[in-house]
Amino acid sequence: xPHKLFIVDDHYMVIEGIHSLLQHEPGMxxxxxxxxxxxxxxxxxxxQPDVILMDINLPDMSGIDLCAEVKKQYPGIFxxxxxTFNQFSLIEKMMNSGAxxxxxxxATREELVEAIQTVLxxxxxxxREAAQTxxxxxxxxxxxxxxxxxxxxxxADGMTxxxxxxxxxxxxxxxxxxxRNLLTKFEAKNIVSLVKTAIQQQIIQ
Amino acid sequence: xPHKLFIVDDHYMVIEGIHSLLQHEPGMxxxxxxxxxxxxxxxxxxxQPDVILMDINLPDMSGIDLCAEVKKQYPGIFxxxxxTFNQFSLIEKMMNSGAxxxxxxxATREELVEAIQTVLxxxxxxxREAAQTxxxxxxxxxxxxxxxxxxxxxxADGMTxxxxxxxxxxxxxxxxxxxRNLLTKFEAKNIVSLVKTAIQQQIIQ
DNA sequence: CCAAAAATCCCGGAAAAACAGTATAGGTGG
DNA sequence: CCACCTATACTGTTTTTCCGGGATTTTTGG
Numbered sequence: 516x517p518h519k520l521f522i523v524d525d526h527y528m529v530i531e532g533i534h535s536l537l538q539h540e541p542g543m544x545x546x547x548x549x550x551x552x553x554x555x556x557x558x559x560x561x562x563q564p565d566v567i568l569m570d571i572n573l574p575d576m577s578g579i580d581l582c583a584e585v586k587k588q589y590p591g592i593f594x595x596x597x598x599t600f601n602q603f604s605l606i607e608k609m610m611n612s613g614a615x616x617x618x619x620x621x622a623t624r625e626e627l628v629e630a631i632q633t634v635l636x637x638x639x640x641x642x643r644e645a646a647q648t649x650x651x652x653x654x655x656x657x658x659x660x661x662x663x664x665x666x667x668x669x670x671a672d673g674m675t676x677x678x679x680x681x682x683x684x685x686x687x688x689x690x691x692x693x694x695r696n697l698l699t700k701f702e703a704k705n706i707v708s709l710v711k712t713a714i715q716q717q718i719i720q
Numbered sequence: 721x722p723h724k725l726f727i728v729d730d731h732y733m734v735i736e737g738i739h740s741l742l743q744h745e746p747g748m749x750x751x752x753x754x755x756x757x758x759x760x761x762x763x764x765x766x767x768q769p770d771v772i773l774m775d776i777n778l779p780d781m782s783g784i785d786l787c788a789e790v791k792k793q794y795p796g797i798f799x800x801x802x803x804t805f806n807q808f809s810l811i812e813k814m815m816n817s818g819a820x821x822x823x824x825x826x827a828t829r830e831e832l833v834e835a836i837q838t839v840l841x842x843x844x845x846x847x848r849e850a851a852q853t854x855x856x857x858x859x860x861x862x863x864x865x866x867x868x869x870x871x872x873x874x875x876a877d878g879m880t881x882x883x884x885x886x887x888x889x890x891x892x893x894x895x896x897x898x899x900r901n902l903l904t905k906f907e908a909k910n911i912v913s914l915v916k917t918a919i920q921q922q923i924i925q
Numbered sequence: 926c927c928a929a930a931a932a933t934c935c936c937g938g939a940a941a942a943a944c945a946g947t948a949t950a951g952g953t954g955g
Numbered sequence: 956c957c958a959c960c961t962a963t964a965c966t967g968t969t970t971t972t973c974c975g976g977g978a979t980t981t982t983t984g985g
Contacts, residue, residue, distance in 0.1 A: 525826045526734075526737075526804075526825045526826050527737070527741070527826065527827070527828055527829065528733075528734050528737030528738050528741060528825060528827070528832075529731075529733050529734060529737055529825070530737065531736075531737035531738075531740045531741050532731075532732070532733035532734055532735070532736035532737025532738075532740065533733050533736075533737075534740070535736045535737065535739070535740040536732070536733060536736050550826075572804070599731075599777070599804055620731045620733060620734070621730045621731050621732065621755075622732070622733070623732055624732065627733075660930085660931060660932080661931090662931075662932065662933095663931090663932095670912060671912060671913065671916050672913055672916070673908060673909045673910050673912055673913025673914075673916075675910075675970085675971065675972090676971075676972080677970095677971085685932085685933070685934090686933070686934055686935085687934095688933085688934055688935055688936090689932070689933050689934060691972085691973090692932085692933080692934080693932085693933095694972080694973085695973080695974075698973080698974095703878060704878045704973095705878050705880075705941090705972080705973080706912055706972080706973095707875060707876060707878055707911055707912055707915055708876070708877060708878025709878075710912055710915055710916055711876050711877075711878075711915055711919065714916065714919050714920075715919075865960085865961060865962080866961090867961075867962065867963095868961090868962095880940085880941065880942090881941075881942075882940095882941085890962085890963070890964090891963070891964055891965085892964095893963085893964050893965055893966090894962070894963050894964060896942085896943090896964095897962085897963075897964080898962085898963095899942080899943085900943080900944080901961095903943080909943095910942080910943075910971090911942080911943095
C-alpha cells in the first residue's frame with residue numbers, strides 16, 4: 516500500500532515543485548494540496564494522508580498552530596515542517612507541536628524522500644542544515660516568565676517604568692525589578708541592546 | 721524566436737515548480753538554473769537569457785546585489801525579483817538595482833507568465849500583493865544620513881553616548897544631537913521604541 | 926504540604942538619556 | 956552665490972534608567 520502524501524503551502528511553485536520531484540517516486544501517493552490552514556483541516560475531515568508536508572508561513576494560521584491542531588485531531592498523521600527559515604526557535608516550536616521532522620526549502624529531492632521515509636518509521640528527521648542548527652544551539656535559550664515578557668513588550672513599545680506600572684496596576688519598583696531581571700537574563704548592558712537581541716531571537720516581534 | 725528564461729534560486733523545489741508551471745507555455749525557452757550568485761554569473765559569461773527570475777535570498781550574495789551586477793554587465797537582460805517577503809524596503813531595493821518586476825513566491829502560473837511577458841515589453845510588473853504593498857507605503861520613508869545610521873547602529877549595540885563619542889572621535893554633545901535628530905525623524909519617544917521600528921523597517925539588522 | 930519559582934514591593938544614589946535652546950563650519954546643488 | 960543639509964559643538968535642567976542593597980507574598984509543581 517503506497518504511503519499517502521499531502522502538502523500545505525501557500526506557494527504554488529513549491530507545491531508544483533515537490534509534486535514534480537516526487538511524482539516518479541515509488542510507494543508514494545500524491546493526495547493533493549492546500550494553500551491555507553482552513554482548507555487543510557477541511558480536507559482532513561474527509562480523507563487522511565500518512566504524511567503532511569507543512570509550511571510554517573501560512574496566510575490564515577501559523578504552521579506551528581496548524582500542526583498542533585492536526586496532531587490533536589489525528590495523532591496518527593506524521594507532519595514534516597517545511598520552511599525557508601533555518602531558525603532554532605521555529606524548529607523547536609514546530610517539534611513541540613508534534614512534528615516528526617523539519618526540512619528546509621533548499622532541500623534536495625533525496626532529502627525530501629528520506630524525510631518522508633524516516634518519519635513513516637516513527638523516527639525524527641531533519642534536513643542537513645536544520646540538523647546543524649539544532650546541534651550548535653549557540654544562543655542558549657533565554658526563558659522569560661509571563662510577566663517578564665509582558666513588561667518587555669511594553670518597554671519595547673517605548674513606555675517608561677512609570678507608564679508600565681500604571682498600565683499593569685503594579686508599583687514602579689516592581690516594574691524596575693522585572694527590568695533588572697530581564698537585563699540579567701539577557702546579559703545585556705542596557706535595554707536598547709536587550710530589545711535588539713529579543714527581536715533578533717524572535718522573543719518579541 | 722522564443723524568449724529565453726533563466727532562474728536563480730537556492731530552492732530546488734521552487735526551480736522545479738516554476739519549470740513545471742511554465743514548461744507548456746509557448747514562446748518560452750527554459751535555459752536552466754543556478755542555485756547561487758556565482759554560478760549565475762559564470763553561466764552568463766557563456767550565454768545570456770532574455771529574462772532572469774531572481775530570488776532575493778541567495779547563499780553567497782543577496783539577489784539585490786546580484787541584480788545590480790547583472791544589469792551592469794548585461795543591461796539588456798530583464799530581471800524579475802522573486803521572494804517570499806512582501807516588504808516595501810526589499811521591493812524598493814530590488815527595483816533600484818535595476819529589476820523590471822517583483823513577484824512573490826505565492827504567485828500563480830498566470831502571474832508568472834504575465835510578469836515575463838510584461839517585462840519583455842520593457843514595462844514594470846508587480847504581482848498583485850506586491851503592487852498592493854507598493855501602493856499603500858504607509859510607513860513613509862525615513863531617510864537617515866550616513867552619520868546618523870552609524871550612530872544608530874552603535875546605539876542599538878548598547879553603547880552609551882560617551883562610548884560612541886570616543887569611538888567616533890567626536891564630542892558627546894554631537895552624539896547627543898544625532899540622537900535627538902534620530903528621535904525626531906522616527907517620531908519616537910525614546911531610543912528603545914526607535915530601535916524596534918528601525919529593525920522592523922530593516923533600517924538596521 | 927512544602928520548597929522553588931514568580932511576582933510583588935521598598936530605599937537611595939550614580940549614570941545616562943531626554944528636552945530646550947543655540948551656534949558654527951563645510952559641502953552640494955539649483 | 957546663497958539656501959539647505961550635514962556634521963559638529965556647547966550649557967543647563969529634568970526625567971529615566973541602572974545598580975547596590977534588601978524583603979514579602981503568591982503561585983505552582985512534585
